[in-house]
Amino acid sequence: MLQVRGLCCGYGRSQVLFGMDLDIGPGEIVGLLGRNGMGKTTLVRSVMGLIRPTAGEIVFGGRPIGAMAPHRVARQGIALVPEGRQVFGNLSVLEHLTAFRRAGAGGAQPWTPERLFELFPRLAERRSHMGGQLSGGEQQMLAIARALVTNPQLLILDEATEGLAPLVREEVWKVLARVRQAGHAMLVIDKYVQRLIGVADRHVIIEKGRPVWSGTSQQLDADRGLWARYLGL
Numbered sequence: 010m011l012q013v014r015g016l017c018c019g020y021g022r023s024q025v026l027f028g029m030d031l032d033i034g035p036g037e038i039v040g041l042l043g044r045n046g047m048g049k050t051t052l053v054r055s056v057m058g059l060i061r062p063t064a065g066e067i068v069f070g071g072r073p074i075g076a077m078a079p080h081r082v083a084r085q086g087i088a089l090v091p092e093g094r095q096v097f098g099n100l101s102v103l104e105h106l107t108a109f110r111r112a113g114a115g116g117a118q119p120w121t122p123e124r125l126f127e128l129f130p131r132l133a134e135r136r137s138h139m140g141g142q143l144s145g146g147e148q149q150m151l152a153i154a155r156a157l158v159t160n161p162q163l164l165i166l167d168e169a170t171e172g173l174a175p176l177v178r179e180e181v182w183k184v185l186a187r188v189r190q191a192g193h194a195m196l197v198i199d200k201y202v203q204r205l206i207g208v209a210d211r212h213v214i215i216e217k218g219r220p221v222w223s224g225t226s227q228q229l230d231a232d233r234g235l236w237a238r239y240l241g242l
C-alpha cells in the first residue's frame with residue numbers, strides 16, 4: 010500500500026535521508042526503529058508532504074504522493090499522530106473530532122466521535138474540555154482519536170508514548186492493540202522496543218537515513234545484538 014523507494018531529503022543543505030526504502034501492506038503494522046536523529050521523523054514528514062524529497066519516490070495506493078501538499082496526502086488516507094501531539098488548545102475535545110471527521114474509503118466500520126468515546130472513555134468524560142486543559146496523556150489520546158476520525162487506511166504514530174507516565178503509556182499500547190484489530194495499517198515509531206514487538210508484524214531499523222535491517226517481530230526479539238548495535242540498548 011505504501012512504497013518508499015530511494016528516498017533522499019533533508020533540511021536546506023543538510024541531507025538526512027540517503028536512499029530510504031519502506032513498504033507497508035494493507036493492514037500491516039510496521040515498527041520503525043533507530044537511534045535519535047537517524048531520520049525517522051524526517052521520513053514521516055516527507056510521507057505526509059511536509060518536506061519535499063530531493064530524490065526517490067513515495068507511492069500510496071498506486072499513486073505517487075511525493076509532490077502532494079499535506080492536505081492532499083491526508084485525503085489519500087494517511088493520518089499522522091505527530092511527535093508532541095499538537096492538539097489545539099482552544100478547541101474542545103468534541104470540536105477536534107467533529108472538525109477532523111472524514112468518511113474514509115469505506116469498508117471497515119467507520120470511526121465516529123461516539124465510537125471513539127467508547128475507545129477513550131476519558132475523552133468522553135472530557136468532551137467539552139479545551140485541548141489546553143487536558144493532561145499530557147489525555148492530549149495523546151486526543152491526538153490518536155483525531156487521526157482515527159479521519160478514517161485513514163494508514164495511521165502513522167511518531168513517538169506516541171513519549172513523555173507519558175508508565176500507566177498512561179500502557180493505555181496507549183492497549184489502544185493500539187484495539188486499533189490493530191480494526192484492520193488499519195500502521196507505521197509506529199517508538200523507543201519501547203519490547204512493546205513495539207508485541208504490536209507490530211514487522212520492523213525496519215534505520216541508521217543515518219538508510220534502512221539497515223528489516224525483519225519480523227520474532228526475529229527482532231531473538232537478536233539482542235541488533236538492539237545493542239543499532240538502538241544502543
Ligand SMILES: Nc1ncnc2c1ncn2[C@@H]1O[C@H](COP(=O)(O)OP(=O)(O)OP(=O)(O)O)[C@@H](O)[C@H]1O
Nearest residue numbers: 020023025043044045046047048049050051052092
Ligand atoms: N527542522 C529541521 N531543520 C534542520 N535539521 C533538522 C530539522 N529537524 C530535524 N533535523 C535534523 O535531522 C536529523 C534527523 O532528525 P529526525 O527528527 O528525523 O530524527 P529521528 O530519527 O526522528 O530522531 P528523534 O528520535 O530524535 O526524533 C537530525 O540530525 C536532526 O537534528
